[in-house]
Amino acid sequence: MVEPNLIMFEDDYTKVNQILTRLLEESSSKFVLLVDRSGQMISIQGETETIDSMAFATLSAGNYAATSELAKIIGEREFSVLFHQGESESIHISIVAKRIILVVVFDNRTTLGLVRLRVKKAIEDLTPVFNSIFEKVAVEEGEEAIDTKFQTSAEEEIDKLFRE
Amino acid sequence: MALINYSSREINCKIIYYGCGLGGKTTNLLYIHEKIPDNIKGKMVSLATETDRTLFFDFLPLELGSVHGFKTRFHLYTVPGQVHYDASRKLILKGVDGIVFVVDSQRERFDDNIESFENMKINLKKNGYDLKDIPYVIQYNKRDLPNVMSFEELDKAINVDNVPAFESIAIKGVGVFETLKAISKLVIAKLSKK
Numbered sequence A: 001m002v003e004p005n006l007i008m009f010e011d012d013y014t015k016v017n018q019i020l021t022r023l024l025e026e027s028s029s030k031f032v033l034l035v036d037r038s039g040q041m042i043s044i045q046g047e048t049e050t051i052d053s054m055a056f057a058t059l060s061a062g063n064y065a066a067t068s069e070l071a072k073i074i075g076e077r078e079f080s081v082l083f084h085q086g087e088s089e090s091i092h093i094s095i096v097a098k099r100i101i102l103v104v105v106f107d108n109r110t111t112l113g114l115v116r117l118r119v120k121k122a123i124e125d126l127t128p129v130f131n132s133i134f135e136k137v138a139v140e141e142g143e144e145a146i147d148t149k150f151q152t153s154a155e156e157e158i159d160k161l162f163r164e
Numbered sequence B: 001m002a003l004i005n006y007s008s009r010e011i012n013c014k015i016i017y018y019g020c021g022l023g024g025k026t027t028n029l030l031y032i033h034e035k036i037p038d039n040i041k042g043k044m045v046s047l048a049t050e051t052d053r054t055l056f057f058d059f060l061p062l063e064l065g066s067v068h069g070f071k072t073r074f075h076l077y078t079v080p081g082q083v084h085y086d087a088s089r090k091l092i093l094k095g096v097d098g099i100v101f102v103v104d105s106q107r108e109r110f111d112d113n114i115e116s117f118e119n120m121k122i123n124l125k126k127n128g129y130d131l132k133d134i135p136y137v138i139q140y141n142k143r144d145l146p147n148v149m150s151f152e153e154l155d156k157a158i159n160v161d162n163v164p165a166f167e168s169i170a171i172k173g174v175g176v177f178e179t180l181k182a183i184s185k186l187v188i189a190k191l192s193k194k
Ligand SMILES: Nc1nc2c(ncn2[C@@H]2O[C@H](COP(=O)(O)OP(=O)(O)O)[C@@H](O)[C@H]2O)c(=O)[nH]1
Pocket: B019, B020, B021, B022, B023, B024, B025, B026, B027, B028, B054, B078, B081, B141, B142, B143, B144, B145, B168, B169, B170, B171, B172
């Protein structure tokens, strides 16, 4: 058994983005990001023009994965929150519905206390949304699937682009 | 486990280059990164030791552009090959959609290849996956070296599932894109299948 694909539909995606935007505003953070534990970016909101969001997402997932293994080694199941403090920028990482990583990047326009508080609220709001996404995925996998027409076009693009 | 977003119209797939240490996994990614146009690739991330050995992973995102309205991306990862980095290898396999198993064709590395292949199956199991459910291809690398085993010999020993297999000289780029194309197409085919 391979894990089912993570499939997001319009409604859920809109809800997720609304929650992220609210978190961003209420915590006065720089940007917030949701990434799957395997490193796939789900959504990013905020001041992201100057950062490489794809690399940031991958490294966040790698960081979380490595830290979770550290936890296991010392007999913890998992660290529910990670916090990296820099001179001006800091990173707050937490987990939503077991599979999704929520990353908040903030600077001295706000405080860790406020970020923590708003993250807690956001997790409460995000959890049912993701749980319903996972349930849907389990039921509907492949229903509105990518079809053979998609496959043919993708193969053409692969031949066209993946070459020297 | 691909990410399919019907709202932002994105599809992201994860392809992992697996194999024993020094087999040429990172070299594959470096070559792809060097040759592929800027508008198709993102920044390559390498978590490496000071001596350029992969410590955690390499990461290179590639983007097909829009396919039937879906922005389709392949995220290429390598694992560290060294035996004692097993914990990292297991973590990177999470959410894998396709695998390139890179073989060091040199006769003296034969046992290392076999061991790495077994290790891959074990680590997939630990993640709850089974190799038979995951599209994969094999790449016999370092074909330029004098002490290599023949394609037939290697294929008989390693390619137990009769998957597509390619000969390569990754430092010169020979076979690198052939391999990438093959695995990308297999991953897409799997996605399209009901
Ligand atoms: N002769 C030869 N050397 C290669 C080839 N591919 C990779 N190498 C070299 O093998 C070494 C290990 O490669 P690397 O990509 O770091 O291996 P990895 O541990 O699998 O990531 C490097 O010195 C490469 O330059 C090849 O096709 N032929």
